[in-house]
Amino acid sequence: MPLSGVELMKLSEAELLELFQPTKCLICGVTLHETTTGCRKVEGGCECSDCYFKTFSEELERHPIAVPRMHRGA
Amino acid sequence: MNTILLSDEQVAAYLRDLLERLSALGEAYPRVWCPIGPSGGRVAQAAMREVGRSASDIQHVPVAFERATGVVSFPRDPHPEDTVKGKNVLLIDGAIHSGNTFAKVYRAVEALGVAEICSYSLVVRRGATALPSFFGLAIGDHDRALFLKRRFPNNRLSNFGWVRKLAEEDDTRPMIKCGEDFIDKFSWGDLLYEMRVDQRRRTYLYERKGDAHGFVSFRLTPGETILVDAGCRQDIPAAGGGGALDALGRDLRAQRALRRDRAVGRR
Numbered sequence: 001m002p003l004s005g006v007e008l009m010k011l012s013e014a015e016l017l018e019l020f021q022p023t024k025c026l027i028c029g030v031t032l033h034e035t036t037t038g039c040r041k042v043e044g045g046c047e048c049s050d051c052y053f054k055t056f057s058e059e060l061e062r063h064p065i066a067v068p069r070m071h072r073g074a
Numbered sequence: 075m076n077t078i079l080l081s082d083e084q085v086a087a088y089l090r091d092l093l094e095r096l097s098a099l100g101e102a103y104p105r106v107w108c109p110i111g112p113s114g115g116r117v118a119q120a121a122m123r124e125v126g127r128s129a130s131d132i133q134h135v136p137v138a139f140e141r142a143t144g145v146v147s148f149p150r151d152p153h154p155e156d157t158v159k160g161k162n163v164l165l166i167d168g169a170i171h172s173g174n175t176f177a178k179v180y181r182a183v184e185a186l187g188v189a190e191i192c193s194y195s196l197v198v199r200r201g202a203t204a205l206p207s208f209f210g211l212a213i214g215d216h217d218r219a220l221f222l223k224r225r226f227p228n229n230r231l232s233n234f235g236w237v238r239k240l241a242e243e244d245d246t247r248p249m250i251k252c253g254e255d256f257i258d259k260f261s262w263g264d265l266l267y268e269m270r271v272d273q274r275r276r277t278y279l280y281e282r283k284g285d286a287h288g289f290v291s292f293r294l295t296p297g298e299t300i301l302v303d304a305g306c307r308q309d310i311p312a313a314g315g316g317g318a319l320d321a322l323g324r325d326l327r328a329q330r331a332l333r334r335d336r337a338v339g340r341r
Contacts, residue, residue: 001150002106002157003136005122005129008115013224016119020112021149023141032141033113034171035218036227045142057307 027051078197078213080221082120085196088210089121092194095208096164104164104192106157108137110179113168116222117196121166133157137165137183139175146182159187165206169197169219173204180204196221235282240265240289244279250286252306260304265291280307 011019022031023039025048032039038049047055096103109118115136122129135154138147148154163183170176176195184191193206197219200212213219220226231237244262251258265277272293279289288307292300 002133002154003150005107005125005132005134008109008119008134009122009129011115011119016115017112019136019149020109020115021138021140021147022112031112035169035220036223039141041142 025051027055076214076217077226078211078217078219079226080196080211080219082222085117085120085210085221086124088196089117089124092208092210093121093124096192099192102162102190104162104190105131106133106135106161106188107164107166108135108158108179108183110137110165110167110175111139113222114166117168117194118166120222137179139179141175144178146178155186158183160189162190162192163188165191165193167193167195167206168221169199170195170202170204170206170209171199173202176202176206177204232280235280235287237278237280240269240277240279242266244286247286250289250306254306257304257306265289 017031022033023046024031025037026042026045027047028051030037030048032046032048038052040047040049040052042052107118109115118134122132125132135148135157136150138149139145140147151157165176165179165183167176176193180191180193192208194208195206196210198205198209198212199215199217201215211219240262245266247262249258249261268275268291269277274294275291276294277289277291279286281287288305290302290305292302292305294300
């Protein structure tokens with residue numbers, strides 16, 4: 001059923017959020033929003049930037065970024 | 075990156091203008107509104123406050139978009155066509171970033187047999203691939219606009235310590251050892267030298283209690299893409315926020331648009 005404008009106005013912030021079945025972070029479950037939590041696509045869904053960088057950080061620790069390049073004196 | 079803050083009053087002023095323009099359509103005034111996602115819902119809510127008593131004449135068919143799958147759905151109504159068929163509809167969104175969501179929703183609503191679609195977004199990013207018929211504010215590709223929120227998010231690096239550009243005095247500091255040959259053979263002097271001979275080269279380190287716990291070395295292209303050459307961290311359990319790379323990654327994002335697809339990472 002559609003909502004009337006009056007019904008829409010009466011919705012609380014939480015009710016409004018749930019109404020749209022928003023995408024949630026696969027790891028922590030926070031509701032994702034581009035400008036506030038970030039929304040990063042990963043395999044199987046999306047993650048917030050906090051979780052994404054945490055995972056990225058752990059991954060980097062296992063596989064440090066390193067590409068061959070010129071060094072001093074080479 | 076610029077952050078644009080819109081007060082509730084400024085949002086209301088944009089919406090009053092929108093409502094006047096819709097009213098000018100006369101008989102074509104859309105009486106079915108489709109708010110897109112929570113931000114579209116918030117803007118529609120704010121618009122209803124401006125509409126006042128006539129709000130009960132407008133029907134809202136909320137539209138959800140699942141980002142991971144790209145599926146458009148109508149969570150309040152399994153048969154939205156019963157409400158929208160043959161009617162003029164307003165699609166209303168908070169912000170259009172890439173235009174991808176808007177385009178998919180537009181096509182999905184169009185497929186329901188509506189008469190006409192007009193559309194509104196409070197904010198539109200300049201590089202968006204789709205534009206609505208009305209919009210309030212245009213922002214740059216790396217800007218963000220905050221509106222109708224109870225709190226605004228701060229940028230955050232880490233709970234403790236600080237991030238800074240590598241400096242001459244670091245030359246004598248012990249180098250971080252991460253167990254990766256490619257990286258462990260660098261010295262701080264190597265990284266300083268590269269910054270000196272290449273003005274686009276940057277190395278930032280994460281320091282806590284006087285010790286370096288991580289660094290990232292990258293090059294800025296003329297187009298301001300960040301190409302990461304090397305990065306490592308040492309785990310600091312009490313630092314919080316995922317450690318040094320978390321901090322460094324955020325720092326980079328805060329300064330430039332980090333094009334992660336160009337970074338040499340594994341995931």
